[in-house]
Amino acid sequence: MPIIRRARLLAALMESPFLSGKRPPASICVAGIHGKTTTSAMIAHVLKACGRNPSFCIGGHIPSLGGNAADGAGEFFVAECDESDGTLVEYAPTHSVVLNIEEEHLDYYRDLQGILDAFAGFVENTRGRVFFCADDPNTAKLCERHPRGVSFGFAEGARYRVADHRHTPDGSRFTVRHAGATLGEVKLRLPGAHNASNAAAAIAVCMTLGLKFDEIAAALATYRGAERRMEVKFESGDYLVVDDYAHHPTELRATLEALRGLGPRRIIAAFQPHRYTRTKFLGRQFGAAFAGADKLVLTDVYAASEPAIAGVSGLTIYEAVKAAGHPDVEFEKDLDRVADRLLAAAQPGDLIAILGAGDIYKVADEVARRVRAGQVGAQAHQSAKTEDDIFNDLRAQLAPETVLLRNEPMAKKTTFQVGGNAQFWCEPSGEDDLAKLLAYCGANRVPFFVIGRGSNLLVRDSGVKGVVIRLAHASFRAVEVRGERIFAGAGAKLHDVVMAARQASLAGLEFMEGIPGSVGGALRMNAGAMGQWTFEVVERVRFMDYCGRVFERPAGEIHYEYRGCPLFRDHIALGAVFKGVPASRETIENRLKAFQQKRWSTQPRESSAGCVFKNPKEIPAGKLIDELGLKGKMIGKARISEVHGNFIVNDGGATAADVLQLIEFVKRRAREERGIELETEVMILGD
Ligand code: EPU
Numbered sequence: 165m166p167i168i169r170r171a172r173l174l175a176a177l178m179e180s181p182f183l184s185g186k187r188p189p190a191s192i193c194v195a196g197i198h199g200k201t202t203t204s205a206m207i208a209h210v211l212k213a214c215g216r217n218p219s220f221c222i223g224g225h226i227p228s229l230g231g232n233a234a235d236g237a238g239e240f241f242v243a244e245c246d247e248s249d250g251t252l253v254e255y256a257p258t259h260s261v262v263l264n265i266e267e268e269h270l271d272y273y274r275d276l277q278g279i280l281d282a283f284a285g286f287v288e289n290t291r292g293r294v295f296f297c298a299d300d301p302n303t304a305k306l307c308e309r310h311p312r313g314v315s316f317g318f319a320e321g322a323r324y325r326v327a328d329h330r331h332t333p334d335g336s337r338f339t340v341r342h343a344g345a346t347l348g349e350v351k352l353r354l355p356g357a358h359n360a361s362n363a364a365a366a367i368a369v370c371m372t373l374g375l376k377f378d379e380i381a382a383a384l385a386t387y388r389g390a391e392r393r394m395e396v397k398f399e400s401g402d403y404l405v406v407d408d409y410a411h412h413p414t415e416l417r418a419t420l421e422a423l424r425g426l427g428p429r430r431i432i433a434a435f436q437p438h439r440y441t442r443t444k445f446l447g448r449q450f451g452a453a454f455a456g457a458d459k460l461v462l463t464d465v466y467a468a469s470e471p472a473i474a475g476v477s478g479l480t481i482y483e484a485v486k487a488a489g490h491p492d493v494e495f496e497k498d499l500d501r502v503a504d505r506l507l508a509a510a511q512p513g514d515l516i517a518i519l520g521a522g523d524i525y526k527v528a529d530e531v532a533r534r535v536r537a538g539q540v541g542a543q544a545h546q547s548a549k550t551e552d553d554i555f556n557d558l559r560a561q562l563a564p565e566t567v568l569l570r571n572e573p574m575a576k577k578t579t580f581q582v583g584g585n586a587q588f589w590c591e592p593s594g595e596d597d598l599a600k601l602l603a604y605c606g607a608n609r610v611p612f613f614v615i616g617r618g619s620n621l622l623v624r625d626s627g628v629k630g631v632v633i634r635l636a637h638a639s640f641r642a643v644e645v646r647g648e649r650i651f652a653g654a655g656a657k658l659h660d661v662v663m664a665a666r667q668a669s670l671a672g673l674e675f676m677e678g679i680p681g682s683v684g685g686a687l688r689m690n691a692g693a694m695g696q697w698t699f700e701v702v703e704r705v706r707f708m709d710y711c712g713r714v715f716e717r718p719a720g721e722i723h724y725e726y727r728g729c730p731l732f733r734d735h736i737a738l739g740a741v742f743k744g745v746p747a748s749r750e751t752i753e754n755r756l757k758a759f760q761q762k763r764w765s766t767q768p769r770e771s772s773a774g775c776v777f778k779n780p781k782e783i784p785a786g787k788l789i790d791e792l793g794l795k796g797k798m799i800g801k802a803r804i805s806e807v808h809g810n811f812i813v814n815d816g817g818a819t820a821a822d823v824l825q826l827i828e829f830v831k832r833r834a835r836e837e838r839g840i841e842l843e844t845e846v847m848i849l850g851d
Contacts, residue, residue, distance in 0.1 A: 169251050171249075171251030171252070171254040171255065174221055174243055174255075175255045177221070178191040178193075178241045178243060178257075179191075189239050190240050190258040190292075190373070191242075191243065191255075191257045191258045192204075192207060192240060192241070192242045192243070192257065192258065192260075192261070192369055192373075193243050193255050193259075193290075194207070194242070194243065194245060194260075194261040194365075195247060195260065195261065195262055195283065195286055196261070196262055196263025196265070197247065197263070197264050197265060197266055197268045197279075197412065197414070198264055198414055198415050199264070199358060200245070201222055201224040201244055201390050201409075202354075202390060202393050203261060203263060203365050204220070204222045204244040205222050205224065205226045205229065205387075205389075206363060206384065207242050207261075207366045207369050207370060208220035208229055209226070209229060209383060209384075209386075209387045210366055210375065210380050210383040210387075211238065211240055211242065211370065212228075212229060212236075213379075214370075214379050216375075217236040217237045217238035218238050218240040218241065219235050219238070219240070219242070220234055220236070220242040221233040221241075221244065222242070222244045223244045223246065224391055224393065224409075225390065225391040225723040225730075226389075227388065227391070228388055230720065231720070231723060245286070247268075247269065247279065247283070248268075248269045248272060249272060250282055252285060253285035255289060256289045256290075256291065257289070257292075258292045259290065259292040259293045259369060260286060260287065260290040260293075260294050260295070261295045261365050261369060262296045262303050262306070262307055263300070263303070263362070263365065264297055265279060265283050265300065265302040266279075266300075266302060266414065267279070267445075267446070268412055268446075269442075270442075270445040271439070271441035271445075271470075276302075287306060287307060287310065290312075292312060293312050293314050293372055294307050294310045295313075295314050295368050295369055295372075296308075296313055296314070296316070297316060297361060297365070298317040298321065298322040299319050299361065300317075314368055314372070316361070318360075318361065323343060324340060324341075324342055324367055324368040325340065325341040325364070326339075326340065326357075326360045326363075327339045327341050329357060329360050331427075333427060335352045335353040335354050335355050336354070336355055336357075336359065337350065337351050337352070338352075338360050340377070347367075348381055350363060350381045350384055350385070351381075351385045352384060352387070353385070354389055354393075355422040355423065356422025356423075356425060357421070358422065363384055367380050367381075391730070392407055392408060393408060393409060394406055394422065394423075395528075397528050397529070397734075398535050400535075402512035402513065403514060403515075404514075404516070405515075405516045405528065405531050406423060406515065406516070407518045407525055408518070408519050409519075409520070409521050411520055411521040412442070413453035414453075416435070416519060417453050417456065419517070419519065420433065420453075420455075420456025420457055423456070424456055426515065429513055429514060430458045430459075430513065430514045430515070431457050431459075431515045431517055432458065432506055432510055432515070432517070433457035433459070433460050433516075433517040433519055434460070434461040434463065434505075434517070434519065434524065435460065435461075435462055435463070435520055435524075436462075436466050436478075436520035436523075437450075437463075437464075437478055437520070438465070439465070439467070439470055440473040440476045443465050443477075443478075443481060444473055447480045450485065451484035451488035452488045457517070459492040459509055460490060460493040461494055461495075461496055462485070462493065462494070463478055463495070463496050463497065463524070464478035464497050464499070465478055467839065468521075468522065469781060469840075470839070471839035472835075472839060499523070499524065499526070499527065503531050503534065506518075507531065507534055507535070507541065510540050512541070516531055516535070523843065532734065534611075537605070537606075537609055537612070537630070539609070539611060549608050549610070551587065554588065555568070555588065557604065557608075558588070558590070558601065558604060558631075561600055562590075562592070562597050562600060562601065563593045563596075565593035565637065566591065566593040566637070567591035568588065568589070569588070569589040569590075570587065571587065572585055572588075572632070574586050574623040574627065574849075577589075577615070577632075578618035578619070578621045578622070578773070579621075579680055579772065579773055580618075580622055580773045580814055580818075581771045581814055582622065582623065582814060582818055582822075583623025583820050583849075583850065584624065584625050584820075584850065586628045586632035587627070587630055587631070588631040588632070589631075589634075590631050590632070591634050591637050592633065592637060593637050595639075595708065595714060598708065598712070598736070599712030601631065601633065602710055602711070602712050603712055606710065606711070610630055610631060611630030611631070612630055612631040612632075613631070613633065614633045614634070614635070614684070614736050615632060615633070615634055615685075615849070616654075616655075616682035616685025617657065617681050617685060619773065620681060620685060620689060620773055620845065620846050620847055621773060621847050621849060622820055622846050622847070622848045622849070623820060623849050623850050624821075624824075624848070624850030624851060625820045625821055626851045627851070628849055628850045634655070635653070635654045635682070635684055635738075640655030640684075640738070640739070641655040641660075644664075645664050645665075645667070645668040648744055648745070649741050650665055650673075650741070650742040650743075651739065652664075652683045652741075652742065653739045654682060654683050654738050654739050654740075655682055656683045657681075657683075658676045658680075658681055658682065658683065658686055659680075661673060661676065661683060661742060662674065662676050662677045665744050665752070666752050668744070669748065669749055670744025670745065670746060670747070671744060671745050671746070671747035671752050671755070672743070673701055673742060673744055674694075674756050674759055675693050675694040675759060676693070676698070676701075677760060678693065678763045679693055680774070683739065683740055684738075686698045687699075687705060687732060687737040688729060688732035689727055689728065689845075690724045690725065692727070693759070694762070697724075697726070699722070699724040699729070701743060702741070703718065703719055703740075703741045703742065704718055704741040705719060705722065705737060705739070705741075706738040706739045707731070707732070707737050707738055709735050709736075710734060726778065727778050727845055766807070767807060767808050768805040770815070771814040772811045772812060772813045773812075774811070774845070774846070775810040775846075776810055776811065776812050776844060777810055777830070777842045778843045778844070778845045780840050780841070780842060780843070782838075782840055783840070785810045786808050786809040786810035787809065788809070788834060789809030789810060789834075792830075792833050792834065792838070794809065794829075794830060795809050797826065798826075799822045799823075799825045800818055800819060800821070800822030801814060801816060801817045801818035802814060802819075802822035802823045802825075803815055803826075804826065820850070824848075830842065
């Protein structure tokens with residue numbers, strides 16, 4: 165199979181006559197060390213809002229665009245172009261944007277000159293205008309003499325100039341001047357001078373493409389940002405939790421400065437360094453990057469598939485930050501404990517910022533969840549309700565058909581058959597009761613967790629404080645076939661969906677046979693098998709937010725990935741519409757048989773939670789564990805299966821502690837011997 169570099173493929177796509185556009189599209193390529201996702205997203209958002217229906221390919225998920233890429237029917241193609249691997253020269257854009265250039269990716273480039281040369285090639289290949297930021301010295305030097313250069317930014321001489329920039333409680337405002345005349349005012353929902361500059365780039369590009377300033381400004385006022393770019397995860401009168409991708413010292417400074425602009429709040433930040441090489445080469449620069457944070461929790465390096473470098477770790481940055489005189493910095497090696505540290509320190513009025521490009525987004529989700537449940541700072545234990553109160557209140561408020569139990573053993577509710585008790589167990593009778601339950605938990609700071617059939621779940625031995633919810637009531641379990649579509653509630657078994665499809669002679673869902681989960685669990689995890697995954701066959705989803713509001717959305721507007729769907733980190737799946745393809749019963753049955761046979765011959769039959777780890781890019785986790793010779797390794801009654809290395813089986817009487825120790829053991833061996841960072845696929849629940 166030919167393998168083509170991403171940049172070359174993207175460049176070819178932009179020229180492609182096969183796109184929906186009626187004529188070869190005009191391409192707009194956005195490059196720069198920082199801000200390219202936001203700027204390319206702003207341009208695509210404005211073009212879309214103004215009816216130009218652009219094609220775009222952006223390196224982040226943009227909710228207002230319904231994803232990260234689309235083939236639009238219009239004449240423009242907007243692309244974010246990455247400089248990290250020297251492929252910038254592959255592009256031959258109609259117009260280009262250069263945001264900023266500085267030392268970065270020193271694993272690839274020998275020095276700053278190497279990076280400058282790459283950008284010079286990009287500029288040279290541009291056939292139309294080169295939009296460049298006049299405030300960035302390296303960029304200005306490279307582009308200011310360009311015959312078709314158009315500058316933007318705060319600088320006095322910028323052609324599209326940001327003036328009178330002000331922070332507002334919900335973002336920022338500024339005036340745009342063009343060649344000496346005032347064009348008008350822009351309201352942006354994003355804070356920070358750097359975002360005003362990014363917006364100026366979008367305005368310069370879109371006006372050049374023929375749009376009017378007023379329509380551009382109106383569209384920018386509705387831009388809500390990209391995931392993990394100053395993303396507000398939780399907001400209340402007391403707390404603001406923000407998640408951001410910043411991982412370079414310049415980005416960290418800009419992000420923290422922008423967050424400061426939101427008002428006089430104390431900022432508590434956590435940062436996960438990204439890549440050993442960046443930590444090594446820019447270690448000293450990180451020292452001064454956190455002056456904008458009142459308190460900082462640093463954790464260890466996210467390897468991003470790089471091998472470890474001796475003597476380089478999160479402590480490298482910790483030492484640099486301390487040496488730069490930061491008054492309050494701590495180091496927490498274990499990412500799973502970062503949320504505890506942040507929450508223990510937080511007080512009402514604080515802004516909690518979670519920063520980094522690795523898997524620290526999980527900490528942002530965890531912090532948002534726990535702040536929402538009131539498990540923060542001194543308030544953490546302030547729920548005025550006793551356990552009896554909670555039980556009695558809920559029993560009185562919920563319908564008689566709703567199941568509500570106390571001290572329910574979770575070992576019974578999971579395929580692993582380990583774990584302590586749930587303080588409360590609830591099976592709501594329908595969506596109304598689920599909404600009532602969520603409202604009660606929110607108002608009374610009672611934590612809650614929604615689980616599926618417990619087939620991908622490890623509950624800790626100490627059990628779960630709060631309410632564990634399962635959508636097991638008949639009202640959530642319906643499966644109905646209408647034409648080529650199968651409507652299924654979140655509580656339905658995947659097996660029932662597959663059987664309904666078979667009965668109706670609808671093919672395409674066979675891979676789900678044998679996944680022991682529910683529809684809700686499969687959506688949350690984007691569960692998969694046999695090289696396929698859930699979202700490939702889902703057409704629509706129905707879900708509830710934690711305020712009890714119900715939504716329905718086409719699957720095409722939902723961001724999902726291998727073994728994950730971020731939407732369901734803070735929303736509850738209620739059901740889905742699956743789409744099958746008509747086929748003969750025989751074809752379907754043959755495929756079901758083949759898949760069952762593969763499963764039974766390659767996977768163990770003892771109690772387990774399926775695959776424990778996600779497959780890393782380098783090698784399937786099972787193969788890796790096999791190659792490391794870890795099959796058969798036992799801790800207590802938990803054992804790595806001899807049949808498949810990515811399964812931990814319960815030999816009868818295993819504890820969650822046994823399993824967790826075995827997981828840590830495997831992770832350590834994979835890290836030490838192969839430089840691979842394994843990530844758990846099983847959900848771990850409990851105190
Ligand atoms: N392999 C070994 N040794 C082992 C296990 C596997 O060498 O002990 C090799 C196999 O020979 C094969 C490769 O590793 O060449 C991949 O193995 P397999 O085909 O079993 O697939 P997998 O990647 O390990 C994935 C899913 C399973 C799903 C199967 C079947 C993940 C983490 N796992 O396993 O999903 O059932 O494919 O399609 O993506 C689950 O998610 O819980 C799960 C079980």
